[in-house]
Structures are given as C-alpha cells and as structure tokens.
Amino acid sequence: MELLDGKMVSLTIKDELRREVQRLLDSGKRPPHLAVILVGDDPASRTYVKGKLQSCEYVGFSSTLKRLPASITEEELLHQVRRFNDDPDVDGIIVQMPLPDHITPQRVTQTILPSKDVDGFHPVNVGLMTLNFPCLMPATPSGILELLDRYNIPTKGKHCVVVGRSRIVGRPTSIMMSRGGQPGEATVTLCHKFTPPEMLRQLCPLADIVIVAVGKPNLITADMIKEGAVVIDVGINRVEDPTRKAGFRLVGDVAFDEVSQKASFITPVPGGVGPMTVSILLRNTLEGYLRHHHALGDFAPSKEPNE
Ligand code: NAD
Secondary structure (H helix, E strand, C coil), rough: CCCHHHHHHHHHHHHHHHHHHHHHHHHCCCCCCEEEEECCCHHHHHHHHHCCCHHHHHHCCCCEEEECCCCCCHHHHHHHHHHHHHCCCCEEEEECCCCCCCCCCCHHHHHHHHHHHHCCHHHHHHHHHCCCCCCCCCHHHHHHHHHHHCCCCCCCCCCCEEEECCCCHHHHHHHHHHHCCCCCCCCEEECCCCCCCHHHHHHHHHCCEEECCCCCCCCCCCCCCCCCCCEEEEEEEEEHHHHHCCEEEEEEECHHHHHHCCCCEEECCCCCCCHHHHHHHHHHHHHHHHHCCCCCCCCCCCCCCCC
C-alpha cells in the first residue's frame, strides 16, 4: 500500500506557483490577488480561511480578508461580492461556506463573476466543466484528479465508484472521472443517500477506484474494497478524542486501518485531499489572473471534440 500524500503534492504545486509568481514579478507585473469573505465566527471556517491566506503568502499572492458579521443581510453580502467583481486588482473570490441560515448560498455563488470563481461553483463553470470546455474547475474534485495524475494512477477504462453526490465534491468528481482526457475516461457509478446500504456494499467491491465524500466515519470498510483498489477519502469528520489537546481528532469516511491493508493507494485524513483543495484554489486564482490581465485571454470553448 502506498499513501497518496496530498500534503507533499500540494507543497509541490505551491512551489510551482511560487516560481510562476516570481516570473511575473521579474517581468514587472503585480502578483495574483485572492479575496476571501468570511461571514460570522465559525471556528472551522476560520481555520480554513487562515490556511488559505497563509498559502497565499507562501506562494507570493496578495490577499484580502473581508470579515463580515453573521447578522449581515444577504443584500449587503452580495454588495461586497460585487465590489470584488468590479475590482480589477482582484483575480479570485472565495466566500467561505457554510453561511448563516438566512443567506442562500446559491445566490452568493451565482453573484461571483465566473472568471473570478476560483471555487468553481458557479453554474457557468459547472456547465463548462461538464461539457469538457476550459473553465475554473471545482477545487476539491480537481485536487482528487491531480493526485491520481501525479501518482500515475491509470483511470481510463477503470471502474470508479463515487460515494456522495454533493454539488461541490461528489457530483463534479463523477463527471470529471467520466469525461474525456487524462485523468478521466472511467466508467463511473455514483452512489448517494438513497443507494440502499446493501447495494453500496455490492457496488464498492467492483470498483478499481473508490472516491468517498459523505461525512460519515467508517462508512467504507475493508469488506467493501477490492484487493489492490485505489481509495480516495474526502470526508473530514471530528471524532471525540480525550487524548488530544483539542478533545477531538479528524478522520475520514473510510475505516483507514483495515482498508489500507487491501488498497494499493489510499489517502490519509488529514493530509490527503484536504491540502490539495487549497493548492488548486491558488492555481485557479493564477489562471483567473492570467486570463484577465495577461497571456491567456478569456475562456473559449475548445475546438477539441470532447465528451
Ligand atoms: P454533503 O454533506 O453536501 O453531501 C453528502 C453526500 O453524501 C450527499 O450527496 C448524500 O447523498 C451522500 N450520503 C449521505 N449518506 C450516505 C450513505 N449512507 N451512503 C451513500 N451516500 C450517502 O457533502 P460534501 O460537502 O460533499 O462533504 C462530504 C465530506 O467531505 C464531509 O465530511 C466534508 O467535510 C468533506 N469535504 C472535504 C473537502 C476537502 O477538501 N477534503 C472538501 C469538501 C468537503
């Protein structure tokens, strides 16, 4: 069994970005700029945002954090998003989720300019991604595919079971794994909460690659995994652990100890998919920057006949 070391690959990507930023600075250009909006005071969100801002600093991007109170109205939040949309010095915009209940997340997502939507959640980007046209790709699914690619794991013609169909992870991952290109070209089965447990238990062992994004510790056990399968665990769950200072530790959706005995490759939690998401966000910010201001021009449908 080999660990898919997202932390290490993410660092490699960040170093690549850092070199890219240096080249931009050397040619007299400004660095890419990521704007992050944090609504309220959720501790997990604060941690995620801190990680994103520290990563910006590492690669040499400039960043802006706009903190807004949980009591902010939806219209005031949308107004702030539009200000970043209109600011030519901002290349990427993230509104950290989850948002307070009185705000509709889809309305916020749809207000971000697609070319600054580094999370890849805007329906325009989702549509382009589905059609296999160039776009800003959803960060976590892209991170998963990048990890498979950097470990030279073949996907063409393989059977991939994706568990979870959320808009941000499971569904886009299932589309990206089945699309043309490398990684991709897989036969994909998408399971979700209405997949009967006994059916999930039958389908997972048929998979060459299992990708799990549910949010339930130990959902996937060793009996559900084929010998030599590749296992990607997206789940991040807090479980009580009095031996830890924080009183909890993070685990994924896969029973790691037993599944790792059978898998050929497996992501750890933490240190697997999580760090990849951040480095892809940064890469998307650079992509937006290059398209807005410099070499690449706007996203255009590719001529390649793609499925
Ligand atoms: P979500 O909560 O939006 O959706 C969960 C999905 O799981 C749903 O599609 C649901 O149908 C499915 N599901 C629920 N119970 C199931 C069952 N018993 N069998 C099969 N499917 C079932 O999920 P999300 O936002 O995609 O997040 C999933 C997990 O991934 C969470 O733990 C989250 O913290 C984590 N996550 C990690 C990253 C990262 O960067 N590593 C990014 C996003 C989410």
